[in-house]
Amino acid sequence: QVQLQESGPGLVKPSQTLSLTCTVSGGSITTSAYYWSWIRQPPGKGLEWMGVIAYDGSTYYSPSLRSRTSISRDTSKNQFSLQLRSVTPEDTAVYYCARSDGYPQTGDNRYEYDYWGQGTQVTVSS
Helix, strand or coil: CCEEEEECCCEECCCCCEEEEEEEECCCCCCCCEEEEEEEECCCCCCEEEEEEECCCCEEECCCCHHHEEEEEECCCCEEEEEECCCCHHHCEEEEEEEEECCCCCCCCHHHEEEECCCEEEEECC
16 A cells, blocks of 8 residues: 655745655655656645656656746655745645656646645745
């Protein structure tokens, strides 16, 4: 059974960098051909796909967030991480990590993913 767990600060100040880590157990993030995404849900809104890191380390980002987003991984810890720079209150959301079998075609369709983390609330406020 694959399990994903997000971790990171729940409160970030405007203009700072939001950093989250997803720890994966029960499966390796290097196993072909799984893709590991970050997805967020602002209050009262739908899911927004942010980006993905593939089993081979390739990364792909949402065009709307590409300039502020970085996704990386630590294969020795079986973790992948999200950095979102220059945050504003509009970045307040529940942030999820999730796995898909293959590249997520739409990104914001929950049925593309077979495993999810429980989500972590991040609030951007001074």
